[in-house]
Amino acid sequence: MHSADELFRVRQGLEKSVPQKGGVKDFMPDGSWIQGKQIEKFHEEREKVLAEPRVQKKCDYVHGLWTNESRLVEIEHEGKSFWKNMGFTRNGRKFLHPEEALFLMEMNVLQVWYNFLPMSIEGAYCRFLGPTLTLEFHQVYAHLRRMGYVVIRHRGKLASRYEREIGLDKYQKKKERQLGDPMTSSLLTKKNSIEELAQMEGLENCVTDKMCEHEKVAGEEIVASENSQIKMDCAASIEKAHSQETEIGGNEEMGSSLILQSHMNSIKDSAECLNDNVTSLSPVDDNILTTFKHSDATNSAFSSESRNASGFQYKSSAWDFRKIAFPNFGAECGDVIKIQRSESNLTPGHVVCELDCYDFNRMAHINKKKDKKKDLERDRKLKFSNNNSRFSSYQNSRNWSEYKVCLYNWRSNNWRQDQFPHLFADGLQPLVRPELATSTEAILQQLQVIKSSTKPPRNSKADPPAVLPHFDVYSPNKKFKKTNPGTPDFRVIVMRLIQTRCDESPPDLKTISDIDVYFDDDVPLHCAVVDAGTVMFNTLSFFTLPTEVSLG
């Protein structure tokens, strides 16, 4: 500890200049005096700068308390600067994660006390670092924080793609908020799982409670969300109707009729909803249809999966989409699509389906907008292209697919296979076959030796990957809210590089694609490699190489 005199002197002449780094470097030591002098000066300055103490007025320090059991630092009064981006509240008390506390100590903002004595930075390193906080984790955290980013421990998937699209991610439900809370996610999952088991055993009280809760939540959501009115009502009303049919008599407490009325009002839309938003209903999944659990065994659409390996609690869906057959409107089976009435009545209560089978005429709904001028021009150009023999096939076909088929048939019929016998005789053959050289794109495709792996399709119902990112990083933003941070600007996985051991390797393609599929958003994933104090960031992202294809 420095004496008062030294502290005073430091405070007086507080220099903010940073010592010069780099500059012009020499290539070889030439033993000259001036070189030696420069090096000596550098070391002197370096020693002085490194030895400077961290001084602050007593009232400007935030007072923190470390407890070994919780491995957290508790603070009573937050400072002016950092509480917006760091720390969390639990049971009305304010806490900081150990890496946040260590960072704030190095920033000369927080003073941590333990056993009535103040902690030094070395002491903090000794106490904070451990199985919950590795050195690499802290170094990456500090590195990003020093650059100015807002860094939070990874909170899992907060909103599905659908929720983001309809703007529901702005309104995080209380339970999800709790789940996202770093402290509860580890401490309370066990408790939750016991609760769930009890519910799944079909206690009616639970069901009714949950239904009421669901209505309340549904009510909130309806009040809260602006654009999603119809869709939300749709989903909730379907559920309501469904529950009405199956839970006959058991529930007098079907809840406030007010909410039910509002559902009924929009039920006119629900039939359209079903037809139009066929694809959108499937992502209306775990997150929106909340803790609504049917204990009814007759309900075949009960989804049993509500928990996954990592302990994150997902609300189970009342619908089992594997058993519900949605009609395929995109099928290429002509203009009229037959829709069968499904066994499980999915239409809302008072809507009665009389027909067993309904003919949906696609042509009646097809977009009959006139062709744009651009397309017409392009077609015209093709019409007068060089190959005269194609003219007839062009005239005979009604659309592009037919024309292509025509062309292919013409080619395979007219092309003489024996044009280049010497090329195709041996085992070593050209990659491009003349008869298949229909367009530039076709040629390029045949020339492609390295097959690009296709990015796996995104699936919002995917299980969380085995390896989750460690941090969610946000750009500095005045509007940042700890309780509702939104989608991060990028996510970081921390990896320790030990060159003599191979047990830790960078995330492989499967992990990266799993993460990409699971999170279902365009947030890049960075891999932070830490080796002996130096942090390096690498990004591994999917992109498709563009193929230049011109008309021809």
Add this chain to the structure above:
Amino acid sequence: MSFDRGKTTITLINGQCFVWNSKQARFLREELRIVGTLCGSLPRAPMQNTHLGLPLQLMPEEVTLLLEKGLAEVVENTEDVITEEMKLEYKNKEKKSYKRQVELYTRERQEEIKRKLPQIIAGKKAKRNKVLDERRKNGEIIDDSEFEKEIEMTVEDVGIPTLQEASMLMEIPLACDPSTTTPVLVKWTYPKSDKEVLRYRVFRDLWDKGHYLTSGSKFGGDFIAYPGDPSRFHSLFIVVCKPHSASISGIELITMGRLGTNVKKTIVLSSVDENDKLCYTSLQWTGIS
């Protein structure tokens, strides 16, 4: 501190080695050619990543070298049981510091007042004249000589508020307080596996030859070798350690060659042969044209 004994104190925290003293860090670099990596924030400019501060993190090879040469010792900090005595001692220290700060503060203010005394007097005069002006405007007859009257003031006349205890200066110390922690010597067991042994052999040999060596992960190798202090010179070699009998694929050679060319450094493939001698092979990519 053990530095008085002439040995550098290396603290082992969570499997990594740190040096917490700037004098020792300088000694390591200037005299012993051990560079290490700074990994803390710099107190005077904490929100940047180019210049970092203590602690200095050492590579395991560096630690083994220092131990072999008898120039350092690896310790672990064990916490003493905090007694009431210690708490009292700390409180006393704080009180003492506060008293001293009050003295220093008062003295500093006095010096400042002494320096600025003419300005203070001028200020007071202007204020008094303003008041007299007001009175004149209100109808009172005041003699002009009143305006010219000098004000007699000494340093003692100016009041100095006492430094509040809340405003006293405190510090977050860097290293552990020796009165409350006991360092305990720790057995250092690096290197163990074959790869580690090879790395250390190469490190030691290159260090003996006079190079400055740092971690090579920035350039995709095991070490980076500088002819002189890294602050002053560019590095010349990227050292890659390979077992002598290991085969290197064509792609690996091209990778290394290309990398070295792009950063203007020579790749040095280092290994230990059957006669337990170190052999180095440098790689140069000449390109196609």
